[in-house]
Amino acid sequence: MKRITRRHLGRTFAMSAAGTLAAPAVAQSAPDFVWRMTSSFPRTLDTIFGTSERFQRRVFELTEGRMRIDVFAPGELVGGLQALDATTDGTVEMAHTGSYYFVGKNEAFAFGTSLPFGLNTRQQNAWLYQGGGIELCNEFYKEYGVYGLPLGSTGAQMGGWFRKEINTVDDLKGLKLRVGGFAGQVLARVGAVPQQIAAGDVYPALERGTIDAAEWVGPYDDEKLGLATAAPYYYAPGWWEGSTTIHLFVNLDAWNGLPDFFRTAIAAAAVDADMWTQARYDALNPAAIKRLIASGAKLRWFSQEIMDSCYDEAQALFNETAERNDWFRRIYDQWKPFQEESNFWFQVAELPFQRFVYGRTSNRG
Amino acid sequence: MKRITRRHLGRTFAMSAAGTLAAPAVAQSAPDFVWRMTSSFPRTLDTIFGTSERFQRRVFELTEGRMRIDVFAPGELVGGLQALDATTDGTVEMAHTGSYYFVGKNEAFAFGTSLPFGLNTRQQNAWLYQGGGIELCNEFYKEYGVYGLPLGSTGAQMGGWFRKEINTVDDLKGLKLRVGGFAGQVLARVGAVPQQIAAGDVYPALERGTIDAAEWVGPYDDEKLGLATAAPYYYAPGWWEGSTTIHLFVNLDAWNGLPDFFRTAIAAAAVDADMWTQARYDALNPAAIKRLIASGAKLRWFSQEIMDSCYDEAQALFNETAERNDWFRRIYDQWKPFQEESNFWFQVAELPFQRFVYGRTSNRG
Numbered sequence: 001m002k003r004i005t006r007r008h009l010g011r012t013f014a015m016s017a018a019g020t021l022a023a024p025a026v027a028q029s030a031p032d033f034v035w036r037m038t039s040s041f042p043r044t045l046d047t048i049f050g051t052s053e054r055f056q057r058r059v060f061e062l063t064e065g066r067m068r069i070d071v072f073a074p075g076e077l078v079g080g081l082q083a084l085d086a087t088t089d090g091t092v093e094m095a096h097t098g099s100y101y102f103v104g105k106n107e108a109f110a111f112g113t114s115l116p117f118g119l120n121t122r123q124q125n126a127w128l129y130q131g132g133g134i135e136l137c138n139e140f141y142k143e144y145g146v147y148g149l150p151l152g153s154t155g156a157q158m159g160g161w162f163r164k165e166i167n168t169v170d171d172l173k174g175l176k177l178r179v180g181g182f183a184g185q186v187l188a189r190v191g192a193v194p195q196q197i198a199a200g201d202v203y204p205a206l207e208r209g210t211i212d213a214a215e216w217v218g219p220y221d222d223e224k225l226g227l228a229t230a231a232p233y234y235y236a237p238g239w240w241e242g243s244t245t246i247h248l249f250v251n252l253d254a255w256n257g258l259p260d261f262f263r264t265a266i267a268a269a270a271v272d273a274d275m276w277t278q279a280r281y282d283a284l285n286p287a288a289i290k291r292l293i294a295s296g297a298k299l300r301w302f303s304q305e306i307m308d309s310c311y312d313e314a315q316a317l318f319n320e321t322a323e324r325n326d327w328f329r330r331i332y333d334q335w336k337p338f339q340e341e342s343n344f345w346f347q348v349a350e351l352p353f354q355r356f357v358y359g360r361t362s363n364r365g
Numbered sequence: 366m367k368r369i370t371r372r373h374l375g376r377t378f379a380m381s382a383a384g385t386l387a388a389p390a391v392a393q394s395a396p397d398f399v400w401r402m403t404s405s406f407p408r409t410l411d412t413i414f415g416t417s418e419r420f421q422r423r424v425f426e427l428t429e430g431r432m433r434i435d436v437f438a439p440g441e442l443v444g445g446l447q448a449l450d451a452t453t454d455g456t457v458e459m460a461h462t463g464s465y466y467f468v469g470k471n472e473a474f475a476f477g478t479s480l481p482f483g484l485n486t487r488q489q490n491a492w493l494y495q496g497g498g499i500e501l502c503n504e505f506y507k508e509y510g511v512y513g514l515p516l517g518s519t520g521a522q523m524g525g526w527f528r529k530e531i532n533t534v535d536d537l538k539g540l541k542l543r544v545g546g547f548a549g550q551v552l553a554r555v556g557a558v559p560q561q562i563a564a565g566d567v568y569p570a571l572e573r574g575t576i577d578a579a580e581w582v583g584p585y586d587d588e589k590l591g592l593a594t595a596a597p598y599y600y601a602p603g604w605w606e607g608s609t610t611i612h613l614f615v616n617l618d619a620w621n622g623l624p625d626f627f628r629t630a631i632a633a634a635a636v637d638a639d640m641w642t643q644a645r646y647d648a649l650n651p652a653a654i655k656r657l658i659a660s661g662a663k664l665r666w667f668s669q670e671i672m673d674s675c676y677d678e679a680q681a682l683f684n685e686t687a688e689r690n691d692w693f694r695r696i697y698d699q700w701k702p703f704q705e706e707s708n709f710w711f712q713v714a715e716l717p718f719q720r721f722v723y724g725r726t727s728n729r730g
Contacts, residue, residue, distance in 0.1 A: 112460040126647035208693045237718035264426045271637045282491035286710040343723045345373040345651040353602035
C-alpha cells in the first residue's frame with residue numbers, strides 16, 4: 001500500500017524472530033516494500049498454505065529482496081473469510097483466498113474459482129490466462145477495490161465424506177452437508193441442508209454427527225484434516241469443483257501504485273506458484289487415496305440420477321442468477337460459450353486418450 | 366556463455382535493426398547478458414514459437430533489461446534438429462526444442478517430452494515439477510552438457526491426417542506416416558513406415574502422396590500448416606503424445622556460470638511460458654477444430670484393435686529398451702510406478718467429472 005517505514009519493518013522483523021513467519025532465504029536490511037498477505041487456509045495444509053509461502057519466496061528472490069511479503073494464517077490478523085474485506089479496506093495489501101467464498105456478496109465471485117459442473121483445470125487456465133477471464137473478473141473485482149490473479153489450483157475435488165451411503169436424490173433430502181461456495185445453493189434445491197463450517201471445525205462436527213457429510217478438497221488435504229476417521233463413505237466426483245482456482249487479491253490502490261517491475265515480479269511469481277500447487281496436488285493425491293482406502297475409506301460415486309438432477313438444478317440456478325445479477329450475467333454470457341466449445345474439443349483427443357490409458361495402466365497398489 | 370562484449374552486442378543489435386528479431390519492450394543500452402536461443406519451430410506457429418518470444422520478454426522484464434535473449438528460427442543459425450548439438454557445443458547458449466527429437470542419440474530423451482501412452486499434461490507437470498522428473502532428466506541431460514527445464518505443453522495431440530480411412534492394424538501395414546519421436550518405433554512394429562519430415566515439408570509430401578499420413582500437433586497448428594487440405598481423415602487421439610512438454614535446454618557451463626538471480630529469473634519465466642503455452646493451445650484449439658470440420662475434415666478415432674495393438678507394442682518396446690539402455694531403465698523405473706499410481710487417482714474424481722460434464726455440455730457449433 002505504501003513504502004514501508006523503518007518502524008513498520010522493525011515490527012514485522014520482530015514477529016519473524018518469534019517464529020511465526022517463514023524466514024526469507026536472502027537477508028537484506030531494507031526492502032522497498034514489506035506487504036502483508038492474509039491467507040484463508042490453515043498452516044497445517046502444506047499444499048494450499050504452501051502456495052502462499054512459495055509465492056512469498058519467489059517474489060523475494062525475483063526482486064532481489066526489494067519486496068517482502070509476510071504471510072498470515074487465519075486468525076493471526078483477520079479471520080479466514082474476512083480476507084476480501086481486509087484487502088478491500090487496506091488492513092492488508094494482499095489475500096490468498098477463494099474468490100467463491102464471497103458469493104454471498106455477489107454470485108459473480110464464483111467464476112474466479114469454479115462453477116458447479118464447470119471447467120476442468122486446463123479449461124479454467126485457458127479461460128483465465130488466454131480466454132479473457134482474468135480481465136473480465138478484474139472488471140468485476142474492481143467494484144470491491146481489489147485486483148485478482150490465479151494463485152493455485154486443486155483439480156477436480158472429491159465429493160466428500162458421508163456417514164451413510166447416498167444412492168438417490170431422496171437420500172440427499174435433509175442431509176446436513178458441509179460444502180463450500182455456490183454448490184450449497186444447488187444442493188439446497190434438491191433438498192440437502194448445506195452448512196458453512198471453517199476447515200478446523202469440520203472434523204469435530206462430522207465426528208459428533210452434528211453434520212452428516214463434509215467435503216474439503218481431496219485425498220491429501222482430507223487426510224490431514226482427519227475426515228476419513230469421522231465418516232467412511234468417500235464420494236466422487238466433487239461435481240461442484242471440477243477445478244478450483246485459488247486467488248491472489250491485491251488492494252487495488254496498492255497494486256496501481258506499484259512500479260511495473262514489481263507488478264511483473266508478482267505476476268510471474270503467481271504463475272509459478274499456480275503451476276506448483278496443481279503439480280503438488282497431482283503428485284501427492286495418488287499416494288494419499290491409496291492410504292485412505294487401505295485404512296478403511298469406502299470409495300463411492302454419485303449415481304447418474306444425482307448427477308443429472310444436480311446438473312439440471314445448477315443450470316436453472318445459473319439462469320435465474322443471470323436474470324437478476326448483471327455482473328453474473330455479463331461474465332456467464334462470455335464463460336458459457338467458452339465452456340461449450342471447449343467441451344467439444346476435449347472430447348476429441350484428450351478424453352479418449354485418458355480413458356484408454358487409465359484403463360490399461362492403473363494400479364491402486 | 367560469457368559476459369557479452371561490445372562487439373557481440375553491436376552485431377546482434379544490427380540483426381535487430383534488420384527486423385528478424387522481436388524487439389524487447391524496454392530499451393537499455395547494455396544488458397549484462399545477451400544470449401542466443403535457437404528454436405526448432407517455425408515462426409509461423411504463433412503458439413509454439415510464441416512460447417519462446419513470451420519467455421524472452423519475461424526474462425527481459427524480470428531482469429530489468431539485464432538479460433536479453435535473442436530467438437532464432439530454424440535455419441537462421443542452425444537447423445531445427447541441430448538445436449541440442451548447438452547448445453551442447455556452445456554455438457548458442459539456449460535451445461527451445463523437443464527433448465524427444467533426440468531419441469536417436471539416446472531413447473532416454475523421450476521422458477522429458479512424452480512417451481507413447483504416457484502421462485497427460487497434469488500428470489507430466491506433476492512428475493516434472495513435483496515428482497522428481499526435472500531432477501532425474503537433468504542427471505541424464507548432463508551427459509550432453511545441457512540443463513533442461515519445461516517450456517510449453519500442447520496437451521493430447523491429434524493422431525494426424527490420413528488420405529484414407531484406417532480401421533484395422535492391417536490398414537497400417539506399409540503406410541508411410543510422418544510422425545515425431547519414439548512413436549515411429551512403435552508404429553514400425555505394427556508394420557507402418559514412419560517418416561522423419563520437418564514441419565515445413567509435411568504439407569507438400571502429403572499433398573503429393575509421397576506419404577500417406579502426417580501428424581503435427583493439433584487443430585490450431587495443423588490448420589496453419591494446411592494439412593487439412595492435403596488429406597481428409599483427421600484421427601484421434603495422438604496416443605503417442607498424451608502430453609508434449611517442449612524443453613528449454615541451456616548449455617551447462619553457461620547455466621552454472623550464471624548468478625543465482627538470473628537462474629531464478631529464467632526458471633520463473635520458463636514456468637510462466639509453460640503455463641501460457643498450454644492455456645493458449647487450449648484456448649485456440651476449440652475454435653480451430655470447428656473450422657476444420659466445417660471446411661471438410663472428417664473426424665475419426667483409432668479403433669480399439671489399433672489402440673490395443675499399439676499399446677502392447679509400446680510396452681514391449683519400453684521393456685526391450687530398458688534392457689539395453691541404462692539411462693532409459695533408470696528413468697523408466699521411477700516413471701512407470703508414478704504413472705500407474707497417478708492413473709488410478711485420475712479415474713476417481715477427474716475422469717468421472719469430465720465425462721459427465723462433457724456429455725451434458727458440449728457444442729461443436
